[in-house]
Amino acid sequence: MTGPAEPGRFSDAPRGGRSGDAGRGGDRDRGRPERGERPGRRGDGPPREGRFGADRRGGVRRPARPAVDLPRHVAYQAIAAVHRDDAYANLVLPAMLRDEGLTGRDAAFATELTYGTLRHTGTLDAIITDAAGRDVQRIDPPVRDALRLGTYQLLHTRVPAHAAVSSTVDLVRTVGPGATGFANAVLREVAGRDADGWVAKLAPSEETDPIGHLALAYSHPQWIVRAFAEALGGDLRETARLLIEDNERPPVHLCARPGLADPVALADEVRGAPGAFSPYAVYLSGGAPGELAAVTEGRAHVQDEGSQLVANALAVAPLDGPDGRWLDLCAGPGGKAGLLGALAAERGARLTAVEVAEHRARLVAQATRGLPVTVLNTDGRTVGADPKLPEGHFDRVLVDAPCTGLGSLRRRPESRWRRQPSDLPPLTRLQRELLTAALRAVRPGGLVAYVTCSPHTVETHVTVTEASRRCGFPVDFVDARPLLPAGMPGLGDGPTVQLWPQRHGTDAMFLAVLRRG
């Protein structure tokens, strides 16, 4: 799966880390408007007109209540929307930044606070519970979100402690009046240790409970840490490196569409750098990718390099016989269909792109405009029943299956806390059904690439093994490693491939290539 780029001008944004090492937020409080000079919010918040307001008793002017500065206010609103309305930060935050007119460093600061607070929520909650002497779940939700934001600033940015505390107390004054004393006391307690000090106090012992330790130290649910550790063969050091990557701002990659853009020229055009692995990748170092001319003109699209690699692997896998009918069985929103469609155009092939959700099918149509792609808004499991999806018809088939998305947690900051182990059974059933449909759709001798943006072995190895065993056709595994660029490190023993953020700088994409006998 390819997620939208993290909003804001990420070149300016301070990076959050486990310790205060990476934050550069401290500078932000120097040279910024005094609190109260800028209005905090529209409508129901402190007045926009300035630092002094009219005394309610009439006439006499006195200092107004300090307002919350706009970046923190926006971050708070985004975090509250995620928790209150089940919103997605990568959708609500850009809209809020736009509505409030936040750009440049202010937008980057609001983005860092929002994403950082959401990623670290589990550990922030454990710290707040300890500091407050009461379960964080018993704190009024608006005050709880304000405390999370304040605690994140204290432990993961270089915002000076006094600024983190006072701005959070100001925020609590507007969202939970009556709790300012409580918030002040909790934050002062939090400020008594740094992030490492809190981990030392609260995390289970590394020796007796290594999973519990990593979960608290790097703010992931334990079941996810366990799944990562299993997929990494029990290597807990590498698991820790992966968890650290999940807490970083993700890179933004472009895919220079083959035949439409040259990656080296595109890298010059966007002041990026050609990718390390994908022949089409360009790494961006800043800017708003959606606004680049190459993207608006359809010469390139935003796509994680790992997604490019797995789609390209299907296209380059050796195949005997006809090679003109390609199928993408789970196409929305169209990232891989965009790349496969451009490759199909070069090779005289045609791609059928299937997507069950209507709005996502429309996105696929947009993403593949001008390419030899037919979009079908239907269920991929109807292969054989839908005349447009005949059995044994296609030469190359991609199944980029719906999955937990555990391989792209860095792009979806709240996702790790929303996902549950109970999501796995219905997802893996659907994955098996879609892969079985793909094996029905491909002709004998044709190829199926099964891809997930999750390294969870239940969604990867178990699904592929079960589906290929039970599909009713002879199926061979093709070694996927030679289908990736020569010299790419860390691809394991094959025949499947697992990419990793901490090894390859990509999302954790899984790839299995199957040939129908």
Ligand SMILES: C[S@@+](CC[C@H](N)C(=O)[O-])C[C@H]1O[C@@H](n2cnc3c(N)ncnc32)[C@H](O)[C@@H]1O
């Ligand atoms: C992982 S995403 C695919 C990402 C896409 N390949 C890309 O690169 O942009 C999985 C997609 O499968 C779609 N989907 C889920 N169930 C489906 C089904 N039964 N048939 C077809 N598409 C389905 C989802 O709506 C979602 O858009």
